[in-house]
Amino acid sequence: MNNINWYPGHMKKTRELIEGHLKKVDLVLEVIDARIPVSSKNPVIDSVVLHKPRITVFNKADLSDPKETKKWLRSYREQGISAVAVNSLSGEGFPALYKRMEGLRDLKNKDKPVKRPFRIMVVGIPNVGKSSLINRLVKRKGTATGNRPGVTKGKQWLLMDNGMELLDTPGILWPKFTHRKTGLALGFLGSIKDEILDTESLALELIKELMKIKPEVLWDRYRIETENMTPLEVMEAIAKNRGYLRKAEGVDYERTARTVLDEFRKGKLGRITLEPLEE
Ligand SMILES: Nc1nc2c(ncn2[C@@H]2O[C@H](COP(=O)(O)OP(=O)(O)OP(=O)(O)O)[C@@H](O)[C@H]2O)c(=O)[nH]1
Ligand SMILES: [Mg+2]
Structure with missing residues (x-):
């Protein structure tokens, strides 16, 4: 980025x-x-x-x-x-x-x-x-x-x-993008254009972040037990649960990524603070 x-x-x-x-x-x-x-x-x-x-x-x-x-x-x-x-x-x-x-x-x-x-x-x-x-x-x-x-x-x-x-x-005011973390956070919320990162990478980063700060939301929404999984495996599991698959290529990553981002932005994954106060 x-x-x-x-x-x-x-x-x-x-x-x-x-x-x-x-x-x-x-x-x-x-x-x-x-x-x-x-x-x-x-x-x-x-x-x-x-x-x-x-x-x-x-x-x-x-x-x-x-x-x-x-x-x-x-x-x-x-x-x-x-x-x-x-x-x-x-x-x-x-x-x-x-x-x-x-x-x-x-x-x-x-x-x-x-x-x-x-x-x-x-x-x-x-x-x-x-x-x-x-x-x-x-x-x-x-x-x-x-x-x-x-x-x-x-x-x-x-x-x-x-x-x-x-x-x-x-x-x-202009947001400051010099930190990768800031760019990602603004990307997750849709506050900057998705082109900053492609949709799939952005969704993977979001899944990674959610696994870290609030993995239970992935269980609540998608019924996925994320322990010992990589973000990519979680994304693939979401695709399977939702039936976002294509005959030839397998998992429809693009559609799955868009869904995860969209549902997060609309609050469908629950109320989440991506930047908790660091004590
Ligand atoms: N859930 C929720 N959505 C909100 C709230 N406030 C604003 N929104 C939504 O957030 C989006 C952006 O809101 P705006 O009021 O247009 O934000 P803005 O800061 O004026 O945006 P710019 O003019 O682009 O700088 C819109 O879709 C609003 O409906 C809120 O308190 N809760
Ligand atoms: Mg405005």
């Missing part, structure tokens, strides 16, 4: 973009994917958002292992970093998120006359759920296409029920 898509130019551009908007906001919501809290975090964010209040939002928490997410949140809080877990599709976790946002607003307005509404921006790498989060915060139905600001065209701020204002476009 190549170290694609991560050049100093990207880092600079990200910095400039975020810094431009940063001046106008009081709070940054940093969205990460609860299944991969390490790889979905942009490495430059800490230095860019250094002097702004920030809440790290563990989104897609409906797909992550709740026990692992709890550990992650605890660790953030122990470091004094504000963090909450949410599901932007169902709204779970949002009351806690609002409470934190309002707490930070009240802190800012304490002892000072309020000049303008409290302003927020959402940042994060592609596909973590920034648009879904924005839509829910402003109680808007629909996805990216519905991303038009209120009445006036070109308006930059979306009004929330609690009087806060949200920047209508999220800051997109």
